[in-house]
Amino acid sequence: MPPRFYFSLRSPYSWLAYRDLMEHHAELASRLEWRPFFEPDEQSAKALAEAGGGFSYVAMSREKHLYILQDVRRLTRERGLEITWPVDRDPCWEVPHLAYLAADDQGCGARFVELAHRARWEEGRDICDRTVMGELAEELGLAPGRLARAADDPRLRARGVAALLAMDRDGVFGVPFFVHRREKFWGVDRLAAFVAAVDATPRPDAAPGPQAPEPAATAGERGGDNGHAGGCG
Template sequence: MRKPPRLYFSFRSPRSWLAVRQLTERWPEAPDTITFVPHWVPDDGLRAVLAEADSEFLDTPISRAKHEYLLADTNRLVHRFGYRMVWPADMDVDWAVPHLAWLHAQQQGRGWAFYQAAVRARWEHGENISDPAVLAGIATEAGIDPAEARAAATDPTLREAAVRALASAYDDDVFAVPYFIAGRHRFWGLERLDGFLDALTTAGVRR
């Protein structure tokens, strides 16, 4: 494969959390082999920079009916997998905050540790992971400086990295998460995890 296998994830999506957890339980080496790319709804500033680069954000809002179905289906999946989950009650999460903090952690070699701490806070404890105090706790658990994690969302260098991540999603035709890419093979959704793993095995990436 010319490009390494990629996984587009979002801290906002419970199905992304489930897919990554299933992936790493079945293939523990995944975080060291796959390129993880964060994906979230960009703010107006990031959208403007994307437009200047002839790029855009492909995700579109879903209907209420689909949203309610996905909530119920997520509950079924969590029960089937035997996981613990707490639905967050907050409605005012600034998704740029944890995703740019993840980009900072990744640059520090602590991306996977930050990811694990963030999804635990979000999906096992129901916390607002853009809250400064919660984010500081995640950063501390991941082994990075809490102040730097809190400042990541406004750091010019990290916002440039955010644009590159979002532009990469546009180039890869990513319209929702979780989204897996193995060579020319593309897989959307938790239900396509087997296909992704099969493609990696065929390509010799996974034994």
């Protein structure tokens, strides 16, 4: 399988990892398999459970929330960025993440992620608002209704559940999360290690060389961490 980048449009850390990836490793970004990570609503959670998957979630503590505000402010200043914190009111994360799948079908997935990040973290807009999705679609030159109503499309809903199952199989418990073979890297500060691991691996078209055997998979390995920040870590 190709190296994988699990991203969430909800997480400021995922936004920062995206920016670092595109600014410093654009060629690698084009070779990654991008997979959305989002908290399922009741409908998606039910379908996920019926498919044998799971998603662990606990509410973030006040202390952790305050730490994240401080930490993200520090990280954005290091990068010369300004952040506008959005306010999430009864969010449905299928709205932007299934809209990503719809945009990706039209060859606009990477550009959609760029615009959605900009809308949320630089402009403080509500990306769970279907009107905002329609506006991003227009900016992409796509039909507004397709993205605005992506969460109502049964086929996109099914693909969203498939994305959640893939996340569960890869043992993803937070974002940004990178996977290369059996190696996993969690957090924006692990991007460099992920890049180094991928760069050290011969490309499929390269001459084969000696390789150390990969460790065996842990039996019954599943995703989920009851202490994670629900997509913000």
